[in-house]
Amino acid sequence: MRLSRHFTKSVARLPAMSGVEDAKRLAARAAVDEFVKSGDVVGIGSGSTVVYAAERLGERIKNEGLQISCIPSSFQASQLIAQHGLNLTNFDTHPVIDIAIDGADEVDTQLNCIKGGGGCHLQEKIVIYNAKKFVIVADYRKESTFLGEQWLQGIPVEVVPLAYVPLTHKLRELGGTPVLRMAKAKAGPVITDNGNFILDTHFGLVKEPAALNQTLKLLPGVVEVGLFCHMASKAFFGQADGSVKTAVPQQ
Numbered sequence: 001m002r003l004s005r006h007f008t009k010s011v012a013r014l015p016a017m018s019g020v021e022d023a024k025r026l027a028a029r030a031a032v033d034e035f036v037k038s039g040d041v042v043g044i045g046s047g048s049t050v051v052y053a054a055e056r057l058g059e060r061i062k063n064e065g066l067q068i069s070c071i072p073s074s075f076q077a078s079q080l081i082a083q084h085g086l087n088l089t090n091f092d093t094h095p096v097i098d099i100a101i102d103g104a105d106e107v108d109t110q111l112n113c114i115k116g117g118g119g120c121h122l123q124e125k126i127v128i129y130n131a132k133k134f135v136i137v138a139d140y141r142k143e144s145t146f147l148g149e150q151w152l153q154g155i156p157v158e159v160v161p162l163a164y165v166p167l168t169h170k171l172r173e174l175g176g177t178p179v180l181r182m183a184k185a186k187a188g189p190v191i192t193d194n195g196n197f198i199l200d201t202h203f204g205l206v207k208e209p210a211a212l213n214q215t216l217k218l219l220p221g222v223v224e225v226g227l228f229c230h231m232a233s234k235a236f237f238g239q240a241d242g243s244v245k246t247a248v249p250q251q
């Protein structure tokens with residue numbers, strides 16, 4: 001069954017980068033140009049693809065006087081906002097976001113996605129939930145039929161440190177293979193922006209991500225799950241040939 005409609009269009013080539021970086025950049029720029037307009041409150045996601053969205057927003061502010069306010073979804077996003085001269089705001093001033101732009105680790109045909117490869121999915125989900133629209137920016141490697149097909153590192157489950165051992169057992173009982181995410185340049189686990197641990201839990205092919213998300217969310221000690229279901233309006237996938245493929249969920 002066809003669950004989404006795809007469109008591919010060619011876009012002007014930018015100065016050559018590596019294939020994947022080029023694809024990320026093209027997707028991010030296309031999303032910013034199609035969705036962001038003056039006066040918008042923009043949710044800035046996290047990860048390596050959103051860097052190019054922040055870059056494009058900065059260009060548009062300089063070149064065309066675009067006026068926007070941005071809400072960050074992580075420490076990294078706050079830094080991007082500062083680096084690119086974007087106007088920083090917060091939920092106290094702007095409780096409703098017009099457009100959230102964010103990357104994804106894997107996207108299925110209904111535009112459900114796995115996020116949290118960079119450990120930022122708690123704040124990202126808050127930003128996206130409070131946005132009128134969410135668009136995904138990604139490269140061609142992220143597109144799948146079912147979640148768990150290509151992203152084998154597991155669904156990031158952010159947990160309160162106190163609960164990580166019992167939750168490890170519980171996630172195994174539920175059919176997952178949880179792995180405590182370890183830091184790379186520090187002994188011990190990754191500590192999220194919110195002071196928690198992450199259990200990356202592979203569940204094989206996830207055919208009902210919304211049901212799995214709900215089951216996991218109800219476990220005491222789970223703070224947030226890196227499954228974003230029925231939240232995205234459109235996905236932009238940069239392709240290796242310099243085009244951008246877009247997808248929308250089926251009506």
Ligand SMILES: O=C[C@H](O)[C@H](O)[C@H](O)COP(=O)(O)O
Pocket residue numbers: 045046047048049050102103104105114115116117118119120121124
């Ligand atoms: O925690 C990180 C975020 O969910 C990212 O948006 C996700 O991991 C995709 O990142 P990237 O654009 O680097 O592939």
